[in-house]
Amino acid sequence: MAKSEQFQDLALSAPAHQQELWRWLYTELRAAIVDGRLARGARLPSTRSLARQYGLSRGTVTAAFEQLQAEGYTRTEVGSGTYVGPGLPDRSMAAKPSGAAPSLPPSRATLSKRARETLKTIAVLPASRSVGMAFRSYEPAIDLFPVELWARVAARVLRRAPRSLYGQGNAAGYPPLRRAIAEYVGASRGVRCSPEQVIVTSGAQQGLDLIARLLLDPGDRVWMEDPGYPGAWFTLRAAGAKVVPVPVDEEGLSVARARKLAPRAKMAYVTPANQFPLSVTMSAERRMDLLEWAADADAWIVEDEYDAEYRYYGRPVAALQSLDRSGSVVYVGTFTKMLFNALRLGFVVAPERVAGAFQAARSFVDRHPPTLDQAILAEFIAEGHFGHHVRRMRQTYGERMAALKKAAGERLGGLVEVADAAAGMRTIAWLNGEISDREAARRAQQLGLEVAPLSTFTMKYGHRPGLILGFAGCSPEELRRGVGVLAAALGAAHRETRGGVRTAEGK
């Protein structure tokens, strides 16, 4: 059989509706080559005869041939014709019945060992489908965010932005935003830094990831608050660090215990302003001790101030970074909790000697943060809206916490004690009775509440059972409704386990 005759046997399926004809022909010929219906070295019919056979224009057939040639499926010999490429790999070219899939076996390539290990314990946060659900703890009051104002600032910034803002941005962040952040953390948190030390990140989480990758080697030990923020310990472990859980008491991370557990650790991760999730403030004594240890051990301190702006009692506590004289503290902050989650802008304040390394790392991780969003945020800060919003939210969150406490006092008495959070966006409902916090959370979740058991934040050191209740992102009505639902969930659980506990509600 002449090679070109082989082509006569090919049954090309009809083009799909509105499909470009050249693309249809190209796809059909490519499929015939890949699954072996057109053998290696086979000569394709001339463009003229193909055009006649299928009622196509010569131009259409030529376009399909050119595409096949450009992708290396065919080669053209001047004066002789077009041939199926001889160099295509054997196995993908094996002859098979028409329409059969290529013969390559299904891939068994797997995730890396590191990824498999890391992913074992990671919980992926769901995207929000509603706002203000009781007792969501990881969102601020999105219901009260001034979206009209934000939209006006955004429209103005986008209209006036020079074309250069649409080009490649600065890896460390948009300079006016870095200046605004340096000013803000200096005035509000006592952080001492120049704009050059500020690296704008995609939220605090990216800051933690950069820190882990830049400052740690696999096997390095890191002190980590227990209970503590899982997002930090996942990131540290993913970088190959050995996380050393350290108990937390009413003064914060126990530095004395940590010194015994791992004196030569390379890093300590702490949330001194408002410990996650116990909400204690690190004492001055512990702060000084921690700073001394870090300076002596040539270790880093990561200070995560994700929600330090919200303090309801007493004076704001200055950042640990403000006391650092040895350049050991890397400070992490985020706008996701101060404005809204979707903004995904945060920052790291790095000691001068490593700020350039952060900038370079940012450049290979994802080049730079989105410049236009940064420009909008910089303007929002410069015009005073940011400061105003944070002050308003501080007041509102204080009121929301009071509403939660009041409702809990009326309806949850006997079942839980809701702690008075001095700061932050959430508090703990300590459970009374025999029910575990996981069981309590499961029952509450079944009734539609968003509560997390405290035990999911512990690594090694057990804790009295408790539920994390967010209050900042929920209206007082939603908090009251949530408390009613929680009372029903816990009341039922207690009745089943102990044969009946009287609740304030049932009196």
Ligand SMILES: Cc1ncc(COP(=O)(O)O)c(C=O)c1O
């Ligand atoms: C203690 C702590 N650090 C960091 C983060 C991450 O913040 P971001 O959403 O800005 O990445 C969170 C988020 O809930 C947190 O609770």
